[in-house]
Amino acid sequence: MNSQALDKPNLLNIYLLEAKTETTRLLRTPGFSIPTLLFPIMFYTFFGIIFSMNPATMPTYLMITYAVFGVIGPALFSFGVGIAIERGQGWFDLKEVSPMPASAYIISRISLTFIFAAVIVVLLFAIGAVFGGVQLMRWQWISLFFIFVLGSLPFCAIGMTLGLYLKSSSAPATVNLIYLPMGFLSGLWMPINFLPEVMQQFANILPPYHLAQLALKITNMDLGFPVVLHLSVLAVYALLFIVLALKSYNKKDKQ
Amino acid sequence: MSTHPRNTTSRQCIGKITQVCKSFNDKQVLSNIDLALYQGEVLAVLGPNGAGKTTLINTMLGKISLSKGEISLFGHEPGSMPVKRQIGAMLQVAGLPDMSTIKEHIQLFQAYYANPMDYNKVLEIAGLKEIENQYSKNLSGGQKQRLLFALAICGNPKLLFLDEPSVGMDITARKSLWRAIEMLRAQGTSILLTTHYLEEADQLSDRIVMINRGRIVREGTSDEIKSQINTKKIRFKSPVDIQSLLALESVDKASKTSNYYELESKCAEKTLSEIIGKQIIIEDLTVTGAALEDAFELINGQEKITEAA
Structure with missing residues (x-):
């Protein structure tokens, strides 16, 4: 073997190019970018501002919960649906056989999720501040921004697992069937204490509920459970789904 | 049965497949495959659909585990990074991500390799020069195949x-793919291709491995395989009826298509002297050796017989 074989390509360059290709690709796909950007913004404008039941607190509360709803979308769809479709086409196999580092594939999709999440959050902040009269301290805006963007990570892990297990034809429907009810039951569409007692109990096992509670703490609107509890549940979900994804990815003889 | 290729014995062996078996749910897909890959050689794996060609490639790419046996490429295990950096693969891919251009696809794949091929050279070899800025969703089937070929070669x-490789290509595209393969071979690239087009295997390969039902049934150069059947084909026009031709002692088979008779014989000389001896009028005579296709049918036929026995 000569030295050429032992040369390694520039890893950072691969990460950047992979992320750039993936992001431009999805920006050019209106079927992805429009619904993921528009849904949270539309819902927030309707329920948080136009039909707001309590103009003093509702615009702030729902801005936070719809931001959680908003950042989960790109995480679940870019990973869940994206991977399932590429697997169905055989494109994923080609990538797997190529010398692309697996980390590049994951990092590119995480950066894509972060970019979409950041755009959604900033748009919701702007609408909240301008039309909903939301007033927060600077540290609150900044903390919320980072909680939302980083909070998409456990959902990236869930999406990755879905993408590796689901069939491409059923993936969009299945991901929606998880995304929408999970958002509603976690109290993202209306405040959690509006829901019946049983449903409030059930929300405890749902990760978006915990991310929302974490963010609501910043404005003192949470139910008052400890930060550690919320962080631990999110971490357990992330770990569980990373393990499941790895298990499926490393399994040979797929399909 | 293992015949050594003429030009490759002196060449470096870059890959070895030893006694590989694979079964999926008790169904044996590959059995006892032994194969060596040599530097700068085009090896064609030929076989009907479902013979195990793609499974064989997938084991070499490390995508499928082995039930038995061993594979080593460049001294490493298939699917490991040192191997991946030295190979390129064109698989049967149904679709590429729609909204990237040919240029973006190729440049991304080039980044995976330390010493990729020059971008313009990739375009030229794959014949994608005029369409480099098109989105993959707008490509025809043949253009998609050429893009997949470009992705396979872009890392040198x-x-x-x-x-x-030539599925879905028209004849012009297929010919230019063949030229590209010839060129890469001339540069010392080893190529393993699967095909069910006999013409493709015949034209391109230094060596052919015929597989059927997961087993290697023949191995050798195209000429060697053809010579394993000694039947000749005799073709001519004649006013006589087919019965009088079948009556000839040395004729194994006779058939008539449009105006021409086609006889198969193990000894063409004897058949011809019989025809002349019986004063049968013939015109427009041709005698040809077996085509690879005939060899293929014959060998597959024998396989079925041995299987049934």
């Missing part, structure tokens, strides 16, 4: 896997 691989 030492070993290239082509799984049914």
Whole structure:
């Protein structure tokens, strides 16, 4: 073997190019970018501002919960649906056989999720501040921004697992069937204490509920459970789904 | 049965497949495959659909585990990073991500390799020059195949896997793919291609491995395989009826298509002297050796017989 074989390509360059290709690709796909950007913004404008039941607190509360709803979308769809479709086409196999580092594939999709999440959050902040009269301290805006963007990570892990297990034809429907009810039951569409007692109990096992509670703490609107509890549940979900994804990815003889 | 290729015995062996078996749910897909890959050689794996060609490639790419046996490429295990960096693969891919251009696809794949091929050279070899800025969703089937070929070669691989490369290509595209393969071979690239087009295997390969039902049934150069059947074909026009031709002692088979008779014989000389001896009038006579296709049918036929026995 000569030295050429032992040369390694520039890893950072691969990460950047992979992320750039993936992001431009999805920006050019209106079927992805429009619904993921528009849904949270539309819902927030309707329920948080136009039909707001309590103009003093509702615009702030729902801005936070719809931001959680908003950042989960790109995480679940870019990973869940994206991977399932590429697997169905055989494109994923080609990538797997190529010398692309697996980390590049994951990092590119995480950066894509972060970019979409950041755009959604900033748009919701702007609408909240301008039309909903939301007033927060600077540290609150900044903390919320980072909680939302980083909070998409456990959902990236869930999406990755879905993408590796689901069939491409059923993936969009299945991901929606998880995304929408999970958002509603976690109290993202209306405040959690509006829901019946049983449903409030059930929300405890749902990760978006915990991310929302974490963010609501910043404005003192949470139910008052400890930060550690919320962080631990999110971490357990992330770990569980990373393990499941790895298990499926490393399994040979797929399909 | 293992015949050594003429030009490759002195060449470096870059890959070895030893006694490989694979079964899926008790169904034996590959059994006892032994195969060596040599530097700068085009090896065609030929077989009908479902013979195990793609499974064989997938084991070499490390995508499928082995039930038994061993594979080593460049001294490493298939699917490991040192191997991946030295190979390129064109697989049967149904679709590419729609909204990237040919240029973006190729440049991304080039980044995976330390010493990729020059971008313009990739375009030229794959014949994608005029359409480099098109989105993959707008490509025809043949153009998609050429893009997949470009992705396989853009890293300057030492070993290239082509799984049914010319499927969906028209004849012009197929010919230019063949030229590209010839050129890469001339540069020392080893190429393993699967095909069910006999013409493709015949034209391109230094060596052919015929597989059927997961087993290697023949191995050798195209000429060697053809010579394993000694039947000749005799073709001519004649006013006589087919019965009088079948009556000839040395004729195994006779058939008539449009105006021509076609006889198969193990000894063409004897058949011709019989025809002349019986004063049968013939015109427009041709005698040809067996085509690879005939060899293929014959060998597959024998396989079925031995299987049934």
